[in-house]
Amino acid sequence: MTTLLGSSELGAGAYRRLTNLRAHSGWRGIRRRPRMTAMVIALVAFLIVAAVEFRTSYIQSHLFSRLADRMHFHMGNGASEDIAFPAHGPFDTRLGYVQLPNYIAQLSREGFTIDRQARTSSTLQWFQSLGGFPPYREKTSAGLTLVGARGQPIFSYRDPAQIYLSYDDVPDLAVRSLLFVENRDLLSLRYPRRNPAVEWDRLGLALISFGASSDGERSPGGSTVATQMEKLRHSPRGRTTGPIEKLRQMTSASLRAYHSGLNTVDFRKQTVVDALNLIPLAGFRGHGEVIGLGDGLQLWYGADFASVNRALRTPARTGPELRRQGLALKQVLSLVIAQRRPAHYLGTGRDELEALTESYLRLMVAENIIGSDLGDAAIGARLTFNTTPPDAAPLSDSVAKAANALRLNLAKLIKTPSFYDLHRLDLTVETSIDRKAQAEATALLRSLREPEGLSELGLTGPRLLSGSAPAQVNYSFTLYERGAGSTHVRIQTDSLDGPLDVNAGTKLELGSTAKVRTLITYLNIVADLHDELRTRPSAELNRLVQQGDPLTAWAAGQLLENGDRGTAAIVDAAMEKKYSAGTGERFFTAGGMHRFANFNRRHGGQMTVSYALQQSVNLVFIRMMRDIVDYHLARIPGAAGIFERADHPRRDYYLRRFIDMEGRQYLARFRPQYRELDPTAIMSHVAERAKYLRPRLAAAFRTVRPDADFKQFSAFIRQWAKTPPDDEEGMRKLYATYAPDRLNLADRSYIADIHPLELWLAGYLYTHPGASWGDIVAASADVRQEAYLWLLKPNRFAGQNRRIRTMLEKQAFVPIHKDWQRLGYPFETLVPSYATAIGTSGDRPDALAELMGIVASGGYRSAPRLIDRLHFAEGTPYETVMKARPKAGVRVLRPEIAHAVRRGLVDVVENGTARRAYESVTAADGSAMMIGGKTGTGDNRHMRYGSGGRLVGSEARSRTATFAFFIGQRHFGTITAFVEGAEASQYRFTSALPAQLFTLLAPVIQQVIGDRSTAQPPAPAPAPAPTIRTDWQALLNRPNPLAANREGFGNPPSLLTSFDGWR
Incomplete structure (x- = not known):
């Protein structure tokens, strides 16, 4: 026993106490009781060992180290059967580990498969099944990273953004501040194996206080910094809900401490670094949750992290240096304190925080943690809070469009609509974008805003840019590459400032490309x-x-x-x-x-x-x-x-459908005139529409207010008529002449020279202020039919045929639209007009590019992909790599048709409107590559016509020019130039502009094609050509889409735009 006790750090004192006990007068009595003697010796030995263990953690170090050594993970191919994901915890939620099962399931539905995933040891699985937090080297800062097709960075976000990389980077004053407030003996080197997760004296006091307190949350805490890190990272809502949760935190922290060996000194130093980097500091307007000392200093105090560290590290020799150091210390110490109740101390409790910080500073001086001069300087400094939201980190113009498109695509893939949440995921995404080519294309498009150099580029002259401001013209460019089983987006950019993606987020009238x-x-x-x-x-x-x-x-x-x-x-x-x-x-x-x-x-x-x-x-x-x-x-x-x-049985059906449709259109047209008016203003507007003429006013009033008495009628006429009746008899005659029971709605509206549905709507809104569109449509069902009774008369046969033709034409465009959608047309309707053939229904650049890809491939459609691979939670037990599954193209076009159209589009480039693009791109052997395409120009105007089709007005809406192209069988895309608004009338450019721009972009295109231009993609697995037939009976039985309650249908047919001059 002497040897055993002497070998321990407490052995000498214990041995002397045991000798004195042996000499005690009762010792011989105890010897006579062997069983009692053994129990006393065992108790004493246990107390001695426990006292030693509490200080040195000798036994714990061996137990936890051996157990932690069996908790490991590695990556393997395919899905893992034993992986377990966390269910809660602020850290695990923010980094996406909690949601990862949902992301995997959603991506699987979107055509991705698990390529590699973490495999965990059986011991780690057992520990996780008990609710433990797996021990591994956790990340201090993480976030979303997007990389291009060749590994080039496109976008990166890190939260927290400003961190200490190692213990050596942390100023000593920052370490002392943390330890003094939270865990003063954490870095003691006396016991190198000490378990940083447990301090038995603090734990015992906390348990006693917890048991005596009616509010466990307000009792003194027993947590060490290491245990607090487990709580803040992994416990539900970052809180300790009871003894079981505290035990889970302590056990997990202990395993993490010994995961790298018996000596915990390095782990304890890293704990200091992590604690400072991950302090929770409430939410800041315009930023969100603030994590870590670095971001906290910048956001809450407007202080530069590097400057604060420099002030804390540099010896203060002068008054100004001492004041700077004092302020820096106070700011750091205040944030360390604030993490206890961050929302309070950094919100309404700022004065309380300052007072508490100064109390701690006095204690630090009293205990010689800091000098009195520094303490006085820190106490004398004032905490000034920042109120300015931070500016978002600017994205390079060259990659901003790609980054936005990729983030939107990613958000849609994993159903995470908030960029705030998306940016904080521990995720690296490999994309198909060629960053270098994207940057060069974007730079070229943006350079075209300046007039200098346009002539040298061949962009000025007839049908190009001439005279008008080039900065008003915006450009977009897409380039795709078809591969084995997928289509890759290589370039997707435009010259617009802001997040709008012209290629995928607009509807433009692209002229003759619709041909x-x-x-x-x-x-x-x-x-x-x-x-x-x-x-x-x-x-x-x-x-x-x-x-x-x-x-x-x-x-x-x-x-x-x-x-x-x-x-x-x-x-x-x-x-x-x-x-x-x-x-x-x-x-x-x-x-x-x-x-x-x-x-x-x-x-x-x-x-x-x-x-x-x-x-x-x-x-x-x-x-x-x-x-x-x-x-x-x-x-x-x-x-x-x-x-x-x-007498055809379907005539009445189509006529009444037409009446219903056009009646709604007119109501939608009139509604904005009356929607915001009160009853008095409605009557004033009706009087104005009646031109203040006595018969028109009378007919309008008796229609809008059919139940009004003679006195109300007389007051209205005398108020608004230019020449009211001279006497009461004339007024009564006027009142009776236009009574609703004498003249029908059509007659009264004819006399008032106001559309009958406008008069009805004025009357309805007079008695039903604030009525919704649905209410108006439901209430007007009969009156819409009444307003068109003239159309149903037998002598209106020719007019009826025109209306029936209009309805049948709309019906005929249903299968046309279905055919277009099969080839990637992106919108839900087509304008039922022959002008759709020359672009009036609009299109989208990326959808037009997809059409070029279908033609170039011989009739196969393969949906373009921006994202190829997603790497979640790298270096963690939750690590998962998902990649896009190759998918054979679907045949959507007969090969005979694809080949005929391809020949025609090649002819457009070689001999037609896109001649400028001919031989612009060469293969690896120097030969000119086959280029096909279609040009289109849209001079898009709102045209107003009078009777007989006479043009009475024209207003420019936009001007567009497009070149949709394919190069060989693998590459295709679009180039678009456009001007929005009334300024479009000043421009005369045509599709010659994007065709010329294609030649300028040819070097960039050549770079993407590279030496792969001679290689042909593997032929996609054939899929059966769809049967393109229309089930007319099913279409006829469908609910009438015109019966839906909608805000409006645009202008009536007589006001539809006519189109002229596309190419």
């Missing part, structure tokens, strides 16, 4: 007709030639004349079919008569479809769209003979 979609729809119909008619007997084909719609008649004629030569032959023949390019015809479409013009006035007469595509001739595609619409009209069940027979 490609129209052409494909036309060729699809021809191919379908070939399949449908090729086995029909000659007699039936002859009948179709005479009685069929134009496309059916043409296809039947081809089969009669040439026989069945296959799909490719009839598609080629359709490309050589001739249409008139003449501009003299007026077209009834979208409810009105319209004229269209060609860009080149010399284009007229008959020409082939292929030549019209090459030269972008408008009227050919207008007539082609008319044929497409007629093809679908002929296949609407029950519509045959509807224009010839007045």
Whole structure:
């Protein structure tokens, strides 16, 4: 026993006490009781060992070290069966570890698969199953990182942003401040194996106080810094909810302390660093949650982290230096104290925080932690709080658009709409963006704002930039690369300031690029007709030639004349079919008569479809769209003979649908005039609309207020009429003449010269102020029909046919829209007008690029991907790597049609409107690569027409010019120039501008293509071509979309825009 006790650090004193005990008079009595003797010896030995253990942690170090050594993890291929994710904890939630199972499930649904994932040891699994926090080297700062296709950084966010990297970086005064407030013996070197998770004296006092307190949260804490770190990182809401949670924190902290060996000195130093880096300091307006001393100093005090550290580290020899050091110390100490109740101390309790900080400073002086001079300087300094929200870290212009697009795409993939939450995820994302090429393309587009140098670039002159301010013109550029199983976005940029992504977030009228979609729809119909008619007997084909719609008649004629030569032959023949390019015809479409013009006035007469595509001739595609619409009209069940027979059973159905539709449009047009008016103002506006003329005022008043008595009528007429009646008899005659029971709504509105639905709406809002659009639509159901009773009269046969044609035309555009959507058209509707063939329905640059990719690939559609790989929680037991699954392209276009369209688009570049782009890009061997594309110009205006189709006004809305292209079979994209607003009227550029810009971007494109230009992508696995047929009966049975309660439908058909001059 002497040897045992002597070898311990407390052995000598204990041995002397034991000798004195042996000499005690009662010792011999004890010897006579062997059992009692053994118990006393065991108790004494236990107390001695416990006393030694409490100070040295000798036994704990071995137990926890051996246990922690068995808790490890490693990465393996594929999904892990034994991985466990945390369920709570501020740190684990902020970094995304808690949500990681949801992210994995969501990404799996979006076409990603687990490539690699962490595998944990059985001991670690057991510990996690008990609720323990796994011991590993946790990150001090983490966040979202986006990297490009070649590993180049695009975006990086770290929270906290300013940290100490090591213990040596921390000023001694900052260490002393933390230890004095939280854990004074943490860095004691006397016991190198000491467990930093437990201080038995503090724990015992805390347990006694907790048991005696009615409010456990207000009792003194028994936590060491190491245990507090476990609480702040992993406990639910960062709080200790009871003894079990405290035991979990202490056990986890102990395992973490001994995870690297028996000696805990280095761990304790790192604990100091982590504690300062991860102090929770409430939330700051414009930033969110503040974590760590560095960010806290900047946000709460407006202090520079480096300057504060320099002041604390530099010996203070002068008065100013001492004052700087005193202020820095007070700021640091105050934040260390504030973390106890951060929302209070950094909010309404700032004075209390300052007083408490000064109390601690006096104690630090009294205990010689700091000198009195420094203490006086710190106490004399005042804490001045910052109120200015921080500026967001600026993104480089060269990558800002890519970073925004990638973050939006990522947020959608993992369903995390908040950038605040997204930025704080421990996640590295590998993307398809070529950062270097993106930066160069962005720099070029932005340089075009300056007039200097535009001439040298070949961008000035007719149909280019000339005279007007170039800074008003914005540009966008996309470039995609098709690979095996996926399509990669290599460049996606524009010259706009701000987060709006022109390529993916806008709807632009891109002019004649819509001719490609129209052409494909036309060729699809021809191919379908070939399949449908090729086995029909000659007699039936002859009948179709005479009685069929134009496309059916043409296809039947081809089969009669040439026989069945296959799909490719009839598609080629359709490309050589001739249409008139003449501009003299007026077209009834979208409810009105319209004229269209060609860009080149010399284009007229008959020409082939292929030549019209090459030269972008408008009227050919207008007539082609008319044929497409007629093809679908002929296949609407029950519509045959509807224009010839007045007793056709479907006429009334379509007329009433038209009345319902146009009635809603007019109500939506009138509503803004009355919506905000009170009843008095409504009557004032009605009087103004009636031009203050006595009969018109009378008819309007009796319609708006049919229940008003003679006295109210008389007051209104005398107030507003230019020439009221001279006597009461004249007034009563006026009152009776326009009574609702004598004249119907149409007659009264005719006399008032105000649309009947406007009068009804004024009356409804007079009695129902604030009525919603749904209320208006429901209440006006009958009156809308009443207002159009004139249309249902037998003598209105021609007018009825025009309205029926309008409704059938809308119905015919349903399968056209479905066909366009199959090829990536991004919007939910098409404008039911022939002008859709030349761009009036709008498009989006990225969707147009996707169409080019379908054509270039031979008819396969593969959805573009911005994100290739996601690496979550690197270096943790939750580490997961997910990558995009290769996915074979889906055939959406017959190969015969894709090849025909591709030939036509190559001809556009070699001989047509995109000639400037010819031979701009070369392959690795120096040969010119095949380039195809389509140009489009949109001079987009709001046109107002009077009676007889006379143009009475025109207002510029925007001007666009686009070149959609493909290069070889792998690369495709778009270039767009556009001006928004009334300023667009000052510009005359056409699609020649983006075609010329393509030549300037060719070196950037060449860089992306590199030496892969000669390699062909693996052919996608064939998927069956979809059957492009329309179930008309199903469409007829669908609910009428016009019956939905909506804010409005735009202008009535007579006010629709007419389109002119696209190319």
